[in-house]
Amino acid sequence: DIQMTQAPSSLPASLGDRVTITCRASQDIGNYLRWFQQKPGKSPRLMIYGATNLAAGVPSRFSGSRSGSDYSLTISSLESEDMADYYCLQSKESPLTFGSGTKLEIK
Amino acid sequence: EVKLLESGGGLVQPGGSMRLSCAASGFTFTDFYMNWIRQPAGKAPEWLGFIRNKANGYTTEYNPSVKGRFTISRDNTQNMLYLQMNTLRAEDTATYYCARFEGNYWGQGVMVTVSS
Numbered sequence: 379d380i381q382m383t384q385a386p387s388s389l390p391a392s393l394g395d396r397v398t399i400t401c402r403a404s405q406d407i408g409n410y411l412r413w414f415q416q417k418p419g420k421s422p423r424l425m426i427y428g429a430t431n432l433a434a435g436v437p438s439r440f441s442g443s444r445s446g447s448d449y450s451l452t453i454s455s456l457e458s459e460d461m462a463d464y465y466c467l468q469s470k471e472s473p474l475t476f477g478s479g480t481k482l483e484i485k
Numbered sequence: 486e487v488k489l490l491e492s493g494g495g496l497v498q499p500g501g502s503m504r505l506s507c508a509a510s511g512f513t514f515t516d517f518y519m520n521w522i523r524q525p526a527g528k529a530p531e532w533l534g535f536i537r538n539k540a541n542g543y544t545t546e547y548n549p550s551v552k553g554r555f556t557i558s559r560d561n562t563q564n565m566l567y568l569q570m571n572t573l574r575a576e577d578t579a580t581y582y583c584a585r586f587e588g589n590y591w592g593q594g595v596m597v598t599v600s601s
Contacts, residue, residue: 379549412586414530421582421584421591421592421593422591423589424589433589465529465530467530467532469586472546472548473534473546473548473549474520474532474548475532476529476530476531476532477529478529479529
């Protein structure tokens, strides 16, 4: 199985900060990487697909990037509505695997 | 409007069985792969498996963690997706979602609790 190692598990940050969350894939997954945002009691919301593509309706302060086997989600200027859990998901091969999650919270 | 609505959750004893349903609407059901994902409280989601679309013969793939105990099926005449869960264990306790990854459509989730 492909392991997705996500870091950090918790990220205290201030409004206006630039923040980055990273997932490292244990095998090559190409650009088969999605980022989800999840708020309490809600279903996950797709933010980024294909590693770098912004999903429909997602604010432009969100971006995705790739460097080798490292995939990053960056929020350029944190807003209060961005406080949530974030998960990466690889869909290169079965079983699809999620990262362990990052809780983004106000410092 | 695409909608996915799960049903069938609740409390079940260890070793028991349960079938979850997912009613799909607003799209051509047979065109899409459909997934089941679960999420224990406070933990990351876990992909359980998917069933392919008509073009790919409605075949299935499963996470090894549930293969042999869980079965995904679909009724394309009723636009329904199913998850049959057998020999349930306490660690199967979670919120279960059906999802269509293309376009990012998820149901609201249904809670399954395995406890005596």
